[in-house]
Amino acid sequence: xxxxxxxxxxxxxxxxxxxxxxxxxxxxxxxxxxxxxxxxxxxxxxxxxxxxxxxxxxxxxxxxxxxxxxxxxxxxxxxxxxxxxxxxxxxxxxxxxxxxxxxxxxxxxxxxxxxxxxxxxxxxxxxxxxxxxxxxxxxxxxxxxxxxxxxxxxxxxxxxxxxxxxxxxxxxxxxxxxxxxxxxxxxxxxxxxxxxxxxxxx
Amino acid sequence: xxxxxxxxxxxxxxxxxxxxxxxxxxxxxxxxxxxxxxxxxxxxxxxxxxxxxxxxxxxxxxxxxxxxxxxxxxxxxxx
Numbered sequence: 001x002x003x004x005x006x007x008x009x010x011x012x013x014x015x016x017x018x019x020x021x022x023x024x025x026x027x028x029x030x031x032x033x034x035x036x037x038x039x040x041x042x043x044x045x046x047x048x049x050x051x052x053x054x055x056x057x058x059x060x061x062x063x064x065x066x067x068x069x070x071x072x073x074x075x076x077x078x079x080x081x082x083x084x085x086x087x088x089x090x091x092x093x094x095x096x097x098x099x100x101x102x103x104x105x106x107x108x109x110x111x112x113x114x115x116x117x118x119x120x121x122x123x124x125x126x127x128x129x130x131x132x133x134x135x136x137x138x139x140x141x142x143x144x145x146x147x148x149x150x151x152x153x154x155x156x157x158x159x160x161x162x163x164x165x166x167x168x169x170x171x172x173x174x175x176x177x178x179x180x181x182x183x184x185x186x187x188x189x190x191x192x193x194x195x196x197x198x199x200x201x202x
Numbered sequence: 203x204x205x206x207x208x209x210x211x212x213x214x215x216x217x218x219x220x221x222x223x224x225x226x227x228x229x230x231x232x233x234x235x236x237x238x239x240x241x242x243x244x245x246x247x248x249x250x251x252x253x254x255x256x257x258x259x260x261x262x263x264x265x266x267x268x269x270x271x272x273x274x275x276x277x278x279x280x281x
Contacts, residue, residue, distance in 0.1 A: 030269070033268075047262065111208065114209045118240040118243070122248050126248075139259075140255070140259035143256070159256070160257045165221060180217045
């Protein structure tokens with residue numbers, strides 16, 4: 001029986017949904033649809049692709065509920081399905097590979113010291129104060145699009161969806177150290193990219 | 203003794219540092235280097251700001267009507 005003010009756990013709802021309780025399934029859909037939509041937008045780089053990825057995610061969840069054994073948290077299991085659905089959606093749309101972001105990695109002199117000055121180095125962190133918000137939204141999406149796919153999925157889950165590294169590792173089936181390495185590379189590239197947007201070379 | 207952490211090697215340690223995954227001795231060396239290096243201090247600030255800026259720039263709310271069409275789609279598939 002539901003206790004007022006206490007939210008039924010995802011896992012309990014999933015068990016009921018697996019047993020054919022339709023309202024329990026729809027409660028899970030309502031609980032996660034906004035996060036799955038946002039994740040799909042960020043992974044597909046495209047708001048037009050996100051609704052299809054959202055539908056596909058919950059259709060898969062519905063079909064696979066019987067196989068959800070509760071070894072992982074329901075949300076981890078769901079985000080694994082959602083990540084795959086978004087990536088399938090992305091691949092279905094033929095894309096030109098974006099120009100690499102390698103050029104935006106930090107540069108060092110022969111002694112390993114930063115080549116840029118302190119004021120040049122800090123300006124990327126103020127990109128949001130220096131660029132119009134609408135333009136920044138467009139450029140942010142374009143920059144994330146240009147990341148290598150392996151870095152993109154780790155970065156989106158860890159830094160944009162703010163999942164713990166251990167959970168990202170579980171979603172992607174990687175070691176936490178590998179997740180950290182990929183997220184780090186993505187941060188370095190995107191940091192330089194933001195600097196470039198405000199007129200500073202890395 | 204030659205310093206182990208310079209700007210270039212320090213940058214490579216940042217993620218592990220911020221996640222608390224760095225061994226104690228390296229953590230202390232990195233902190234000492236960054237504290238004494240204005241370039242690294244500036245770099246670290248922008249490195250830390252990067253996820254926040256991109257997160258805020260890519261917020262997307264569920265469009266109006268999408269919940270209804272999603273639920274209708276799922277009901278049609280379950281029928």
